[in-house]
Amino acid sequence: MTTETTGATGLSTHIQRLLTRIRSFDSRRPWPWDTALTLFWTAVALVDASGGWRNTAPDPTVPARLVVTLSLLLTLPLYLRRRSPTAVLAVMACAALVSAASGAFLQACYLQLIPLFHIALTRRPRALLWAAALLVPPLVTGAVRFPRGSWDQHVVPTLWGYALVALLGIAVRSRKDHTAALVDRARRLEIERDQEVRLAAAAERTRIAREMHDIIGHNLAVITGLADGGRYAAVKHPERAAQALDAIGTTSREALAELRRLLGVLRDDEQEAARGPQPTLADLDTLITGVRNAGLPVRLDLQDTPTPQPLTPGAQLTVYRTVQEALTNTLKHAGEGARATVLLTYTPQEVRAEITNTSASTNDSQGLDRPQGQGLTGMRERAALYDGTLESGPLPTGGWLVRLRIPREGSPS
Structure with a gap:
């Protein structure tokens, strides 16, 4: 039955394509x-x-x-x-x-x-x-x-034939109008979908801008506090004033780096931005515990240098969001029996995050490349803010890989 249905569908598709070509040729010539x-x-x-x-x-x-x-x-x-x-x-x-x-x-x-x-x-x-x-x-x-014979035997049957032909023409015209309306509607929906994708991308940029705004606002508040404390400490404890100035310089450089990355990101017109603490790498354990409780076995591996340099809060947030997005898509699209591994590698030059799963699902993209989904696009934009790169693709043995690279401050991009 399945073979017969498939053959009938293929024949119908072939006939439909042939009719489409004939109509196209007839309309042109x-x-x-x-x-x-x-x-x-x-x-x-x-x-x-x-x-x-x-x-x-x-x-x-x-x-x-x-x-x-x-x-x-x-x-x-x-x-x-x-x-x-x-x-x-x-x-x-x-x-x-x-x-x-x-x-x-x-x-x-x-x-x-x-x-x-x-x-x-x-x-x-x-x-x-x-x-x-x-x-x-x-x-x-x-x-x-x-x-x-009777005159109606010659007139009425022919009139019925004329009426049936006229009704046939009206039916074909109605079908053509209906098809044209469906085509126009599909075209409009495609345009609306493209607009929604652009709006979603703009909304993602706005959300990134808000998060960066919170980080920079925090840095400026720290600078203000250090400056006020250093002014009072300068009279009795000059050494503490020097420490405050060093901290102000470090925080200012971090804030300046964040501002430079923020250039080009579009903001919306809302004056009130969502405020709240942003997650860092220290919150990964909580994230992974929640994913495990949701039913996905996750293993976290850390490969660290002896004296790792700390990441800026924005870079930590990017790593956190990337891991969160990859695990979420694994939960949604990998299917039963999937297992995930999160590997974080810290080197003096860069930080790498590799999220893999061993899913046997036939959906290779696992929802990342769908037109309506903006997870992968948002992660790439986040990585680009820090001169980083994001790669994703299927594994040869089955499953999916997401790899994030973020260079450290002062290292070659």
Whole structure:
């Protein structure tokens, strides 16, 4: 059953693509199809005019030249059926009226269904009234002039055929309008999605700016306190004043570095920013404990130098958020049986954070590269603020890897 369904779906898709190509070619070059259709029906009508029309004609003595002329008038105008269907129907209706009045009753008169379909497909509903006014006179004329049985046997069935063709044209037109509306809606949704992605990226930059604002505000407050304390200590304890000045210099340099990284980050117009303590690397144990409690086994490995240099608060926050985002996506997308490892490596030149999982999930991206998700984009922007890099991708043995590198202060980027 599955194989049959898959084969049917593949055949349907192939047919749909073929029809799409045919429609595209026809919209770009309509004349080959119009010419082929017109020549085909002209040839059929002329074959009927060679003598077959007498099998159904009430008056077989109609001149052959008139029959040929009427056949051409009922077929050649079909070439213009798409551009001027009403005018084509008018010419064909006149020929059909002569055919009915002369008693030829040519079978080519049924070709009036073609321009009638195009009127229903491309013109306003009011145009169908004019089409009815052109189609009815030949039927009534033939029924009155050459009655065979009751007159409604010749008029009513043909009118029903005209009505069904008009309804078919209306149905096709409704479907095309509906499809066009769906395509337009899909295009608008795609534009809105792109706008939402940009807005989400802007919101992420704003959130980063707020966090940096908190850090810099803290540094300035520390500087202010050290300066006030140093002024009072300068009188009785000059050595403590010198220590305060050293601390002010260190804190000022850190704050200046944060301000330089903050350049180019867009802020929103809100005056009140969310305030609160930001997590540091010391909070990783709490984070990992919460992830373990949520059901994901996580192992934390630390590779440290003998005398590691401390990271700035902003860099610690970047590492923390990266680990948090990677573990969260592992919880959401890795599936059952996943295990995660967090490896933090401190060197004199840089700090590396590698988060891996051993998931067997078939979803390689694990939600990181989805258009609506901004986790990976936000982490890359955070890393870029500190001249760092963020890499992510599937592992050859299965699972996913997120690697963050942040250079230390004063080391080559």
